[in-house]
Amino acid sequence: MMRLKKSAMALGLAGLVSAAASTSASAAGELTLCWAAWDPANALVELSKDFEKASGTTMKFEFVPWPNFADRMLNELNSGGKLCDLLIGDSQWIGGSAEGGKYVKLNDFFDKEGIKMEDFAPATVYAYSTWPKGTPNYWALPAMGDANGWFYRKDWFEKPEIQAEFKAKFNRDLAPPKTWTELKDIAGFFQGREVDGQKVYGAAIFTERASEGITMGATSALYSFGFNYENTSGKYDMEGAVNSADAVKGLEFYKELYKCCTPPGYTDSYMGEGLDAFKSGQVAMMMNWFAFMPGMAKDEKVGKVTGFFVNPGEKVAASTLGGQGISVVANTDNMEGALAYIKWFAQPDVQKKWWSLGGYACHNTVLNDPAFKDSQPFAGQFLEAMGGVKDFWQEPAYASLLQAMQKRLHDYVVADKGTAKEALDALIVDWTEVFKEEGKL
Amino acid sequence: MSDVRTTGMADRAVLATPPSMARRVRGLSDRAIAWLFIAPTMLLLLAINIFPLIWTIQLSFTNYRANRTAEAKYVGFDNYVAILTKSDVWEAMQATAHFVIWTIVLQTVIGFALAYLIDRKFRGHGFWTTVILIPMMLSPAVVGNFWKFLYQPQIGLFNYIISFFTGIPPSSFEMLGSVSLAPWAIIIVDTWMWTPYVMLICLAGLRSIPGYIYEAAEVDRASPWRQFWSITLPMALPFIMLAVLFRGIENFKMFDMVNLLTGGGPGSTTEVASITLKREAFEKWRTGYSSAFAIILFVTVFGLANIYVKALNRVKQR
Numbered sequence: 001m002m003r004l005k006k007s008a009m010a011l012g013l014a015g016l017v018s019a020a021a022s023t024s025a026s027a028a029g030e031l032t033l034c035w036a037a038w039d040p041a042n043a044l045v046e047l048s049k050d051f052e053k054a055s056g057t058t059m060k061f062e063f064v065p066w067p068n069f070a071d072r073m074l075n076e077l078n079s080g081g082k083l084c085d086l087l088i089g090d091s092q093w094i095g096g097s098a099e100g101g102k103y104v105k106l107n108d109f110f111d112k113e114g115i116k117m118e119d120f121a122p123a124t125v126y127a128y129s130t131w132p133k134g135t136p137n138y139w140a141l142p143a144m145g146d147a148n149g150w151f152y153r154k155d156w157f158e159k160p161e162i163q164a165e166f167k168a169k170f171n172r173d174l175a176p177p178k179t180w181t182e183l184k185d186i187a188g189f190f191q192g193r194e195v196d197g198q199k200v201y202g203a204a205i206f207t208e209r210a211s212e213g214i215t216m217g218a219t220s221a222l223y224s225f226g227f228n229y230e231n232t233s234g235k236y237d238m239e240g241a242v243n244s245a246d247a248v249k250g251l252e253f254y255k256e257l258y259k260c261c262t263p264p265g266y267t268d269s270y271m272g273e274g275l276d277a278f279k280s281g282q283v284a285m286m287m288n289w290f291a292f293m294p295g296m297a298k299d300e301k302v303g304k305v306t307g308f309f310v311n312p313g314e315k316v317a318a319s320t321l322g323g324q325g326i327s328v329v330a331n332t333d334n335m336e337g338a339l340a341y342i343k344w345f346a347q348p349d350v351q352k353k354w355w356s357l358g359g360y361a362c363h364n365t366v367l368n369d370p371a372f373k374d375s376q377p378f379a380g381q382f383l384e385a386m387g388g389v390k391d392f393w394q395e396p397a398y399a400s401l402l403q404a405m406q407k408r409l410h411d412y413v414v415a416d417k418g419t420a421k422e423a424l425d426a427l428i429v430d431w432t433e434v435f436k437e438e439g440k441l
Numbered sequence: 442m443s444d445v446r447t448t449g450m451a452d453r454a455v456l457a458t459p460p461s462m463a464r465r466v467r468g469l470s471d472r473a474i475a476w477l478f479i480a481p482t483m484l485l486l487l488a489i490n491i492f493p494l495i496w497t498i499q500l501s502f503t504n505y506r507a508n509r510t511a512e513a514k515y516v517g518f519d520n521y522v523a524i525l526t527k528s529d530v531w532e533a534m535q536a537t538a539h540f541v542i543w544t545i546v547l548q549t550v551i552g553f554a555l556a557y558l559i560d561r562k563f564r565g566h567g568f569w570t571t572v573i574l575i576p577m578m579l580s581p582a583v584v585g586n587f588w589k590f591l592y593q594p595q596i597g598l599f600n601y602i603i604s605f606f607t608g609i610p611p612s613s614f615e616m617l618g619s620v621s622l623a624p625w626a627i628i629i630v631d632t633w634m635w636t637p638y639v640m641l642i643c644l645a646g647l648r649s650i651p652g653y654i655y656e657a658a659e660v661d662r663a664s665p666w667r668q669f670w671s672i673t674l675p676m677a678l679p680f681i682m683l684a685v686l687f688r689g690i691e692n693f694k695m696f697d698m699v700n701l702l703t704g705g706g707p708g709s710t711t712e713v714a715s716i717t718l719k720r721e722a723f724e725k726w727r728t729g730y731s732s733a734f735a736i737i738l739f740v741t742v743f744g745l746a747n748i749y750v751k752a753l754n755r756v757k758q759r
Contacts, residue, residue: 071723078508078726100510209706265594267618267707396509400725407529407709415620415708437504 029057031337034073034084035324037063038271039295040144043358044088050353051344057337066271067211074399077102077329085332086341088143088324091127096396097327098131103139104328109339110138115346121145124362127391128325140325141342142362144291147385148220148311148320149378150183151278151286151296152176155305156195165189176309180221180253183285183312187261190284202261204277204286205254207414208270214413215392215405216320217287218254220311223318223390225250236435243424246315251420253314255413267414278302289322290385293378294358308378310385321389323360397438404430501733508726520733530734532709533717539624540631540699540713541692545685547632552639553681557673559640560647570644577637585701588630592616592702620710623703627711631698635691639684646680647673679757686749693742714738 033048035041041063048059062083064072070090076083077097089097097103106129110117117125117138124142131139156162157174166174170185177183187202194200206217219227226246231237241247258266263282266273271288278286279302297303311319326345328338344350351363355375360382366372373380393401405427412423435441469477501520505513524530559570576584591599592615600611616626650672658668696715699705705712705720718738722731 074508074726075723096508100508208704209708210700210704263595264612265615265618267615268704397725400727403720403724410706411708414618414706415710417620417708 029055029334029337030060031057031085031334031341032060032062032083033086033088033326033341034062034064034076035088036069037065038291040291040359043294043354046357047350047354047359050350051341054344055337055340057340067208070211070399080331082331082333084329085334085338086326087329088326089140090324091321092392092394092398092402094128094131094139094325094327095394095398098137098139099396102330104330104335106138106141106328106342107136109342113343113346115141115343119346119348119364120362121364121367121386123321123386123389124323124325127321127389127394128323128362131394133394140327141346142323143326143345143359144323145360145362145382145386146289146291146322146324147382147389148216148287148322149290149293149381149385150176150309150311151288151293152307152309153281153284153302153305154307156190156200156284157307159195162195176307177312179312180224180257180314184253184257184261187257187285191261195284196281198281200281201263201277201283202285203257204266204269204274204283204288205258205262206270206274206287207258207262207267207410208273209268209406209410209414211270212392212402212406213268213270214409215402216322218251218409218413219390219392220287220320221254221257221314222247222250223320224312224314224316225253226315229393236441238428238431242428242431243421247424248420250314251409251412251424255420258413278306290360290378290382291322293382294376297377308381310381317384317388319385319389321391323362395438395440397434400434401431404434497732497735500729501736503729505729505732506726507728513729516729520730521737523730524734524737529709530714530717533712533714536624536709536711537693537695537713537715540628540695540711541689543628544631544635544692545688547628548636548639548688549681549685551632552636552684553643553677555636555640556643556647559644573640574637576634579634581634581697582701584630584634585698588626588633589617589702592626594618617703618707620707623707623711627699627702630702631692631695634698635688639688642680642684642687643677646677649680650676675759679753682749682753682756686746686753689749690742690746693738693745 033044035044041061045059045061048061051057052059070093073084073087073089074093075081077087077100087103089103094103098105109115117129117136120129120142124145125138126134128142129138129140131137157176163174166172166186166189169189174186174189177186183203189202190200191202192199206213206220208214226244227250228241228244228247229238231239231241263277266277269277271292274286274288275292275296277283278288278296279299281302293308296306299306310317326342328335328342332338345354346363348363348365351361351366355361355366355372361367367383369375373383392398392405395401408423408427408430411417412420417423418426432441500513502515502517503513504516504520555573559566559573588599591597594600594612594615597611597616599616600614603609603614604611614622616622654672654676655668658672663671694715695713696719699711699713699716700719703711705716714734715738718731718734721727721734
């Protein structure tokens with residue numbers, strides 16, 4: 001019995017010591033920032049070293065691979081976990097996180113610290129910070145501008161024999177496409193061709209089923225063809241917008257591109273698979289986020305032979321929005337430290353360094369700098385893309401809306417189920433059901 | 442009903458307790474000591490089985506969402522009606538049934554055949570038994586990932602083997618991306634992984650048949666074929682049925698392998714019930730709805746398993 005008592009006391013003491021240790025670490029200023037595991041996250045680790053030096057805070061990072069990012073982080077927020085003090089969450093989460101009290105509203109803090117939203121690109125403030133959309137209620141600071149863009153093999157495009165053959169076939173020079181029709185011509189031209197002794201394919205596009213891949217990919221075509229979510233903004237009147245003739249054409253086109261011009265087995269592919277296909281010299285063009293362009297430009301193998309172009313238009317110029325804002329998680333134990341990080345991050349000098357390290361700053365000081373366009377081979381395209389971005393629903397029920405679209409698009413594009421019109425009609429039925437459940441219809 | 446059962450258990454525990462034990466613990470009756478021993482297990486069962494089950498049943502009658510702050514509203518049987526009338530759910534149930542039936546058929550036939558072969562004592566049969574058992578010792582995550590590579594149309598070994606035997610170009614078919622092949626791709630992997638398990642149970646059944654029965658049959662000049670149908674199969678049948686029960690329950694809940702190989706795709710072709718349930722519960726956060734779905738699945742498995750166990754008992758009594 002005495003032995004038991006002693007063991008219990010030892011255990012209790014150990015528990016107290018460890019609790020005290022964790023409290024003192026927190027008091028000394030430890031912050032955990034959560035984000036996706038990708039190239040820009042490494043740049044942020046580098047950038048945050050300046051914050052550590054300036055504030056004495058120890059920065060910890062929790063980066064989750066993209067396919068699991070939403071699941072992992074939304075579970076964390078919904079379960080009231082204390083893993084993250086700061087979260088760079090996807091733009092679509094803002095409605096749910098704001099209404100669910102998961103993020104801290106930053107208006108008072110911005111006013112107190114003199115942080116002005118007018119100093120950031122309007123499209124990024126609208127998409128990454130505001131809820132309800134477009135109102136001056138801020139839940140995040142624009143952190144990482146991003147849009148879906150394109151990468152291409154400059155060296156293949158410049159080969160004289162390929163150029164000559166392309167011109168003979170299409171009666172125009174082989175150059176980065178301005179429209180989706182041109183893009184499909186180029187992709188079809190390269191499909192199955194032998195380049196440098198290797199069989200290559202046309203384009204790597206998004207077809208992933210589980211998370212958001214095919215939606216992000218297909219909307220890049222849909223937006224350009226004239227797809228809209230509503231006839232009147234905020235009215236949820238989707239009939240005639242979601243399934244308009246233009247939208248049907250856009251979806252049919254995306255399927256044609258998938259069928260004609262992607263590598264074999266490209267049925268469930270997103271960012272990682274695209275990067276693999278492009279870097280290994282399998283495809284002439286790759287759809288992927290601007291966020292990967294700095295890393296690709298520096299890539300030892302293909303960096304010098306890679307060019308970039310903005311998402312082609314068809315009826316209108318438009319790009320699918322990516323990117324995120326940085327938010328303070330409401331139940332953080334280190335609110336002061338988290339807000340101090342936001343204040344530091346919003347400084348123009350920090351934003352400049354962020355861009356130089358490979359992060360897409362959204363601050364006007366960076367974007368309006370006359371030298372910005374020439375600072376990187378993709379900087380001009382980034383500005384152009386951000387001028388015409390469109391985002392998915394940012395409603396609190398965004399996950400239900402997204403899953404419905406993933407299913408309908410994958411069923412039609414990859415699994416050959418029904419027609420484009422039927423897929424979009426079914427999507428309206430799904431979305432109507434969700435909005436009815438939400439009490440918005 | 443449960444009180445009667447637990448009292449019975451307590452009484453049995455009392456009977457099993459040596460008298461010296463009661464004498465050692467002063468001031469406690471034998472019954473109290475019995476309860477003391479049973480209590481931790483009972484509490485654990487209540488905490489991790491009974492309480493969540495009751496909680497889930499309660500949630501299934503509400504519109505509760507775990508990611509919202511709004512109060513849950515009682516919606517009666519709405520969730521159950523919505524699930525049972527939704528075509529997507531029935532498609533998922535069909536995909537589940539296709540997967541369960543074919544994996545059971547293949548695993549039982551191949552598993553029993555392997556057990557029958559292994560049961561013949563031949564040189565190196567111990568080594569081959571170990572080799573055959575390897576797949577079931579691997580983690581499903583590992584199996585899912587490496588089969589994904591094997592099925593890759595450009596570099597995958599599986600496509601090259603098929604190409605070698607049939608002459609079909611390896612890049613011309615996609616095991617995981619084709620609507621007609623993807624369900625079979627998953628069945629192949631599950632069969633590869635779990636046939637050894639069925640084999641093991643069948644082997645136990647075959648080894649339990651006393652040798653003198655075969656000796657008597659041989660004295661009666663029964664042919665090997667006759668011996669198989671009249672002795673081997675009937676006597677091993679309870680074991681085979683047990684293996685079918687285990688695999689059936691397990692595959693009805695199948696999630697990991699499907700999630701790793703196809704994620705339910707292409708489209709919704711391989712979206713089995715557990716994938717749909719996960720999407721509703723942890724992606725769309727429709728907690729009430731997904732609780733109702735979980736209860737429906739639970740009742741289905743529980744009901745089918747009970748009917749099956751009754752049949753199994755009848756076979757054993759023969």
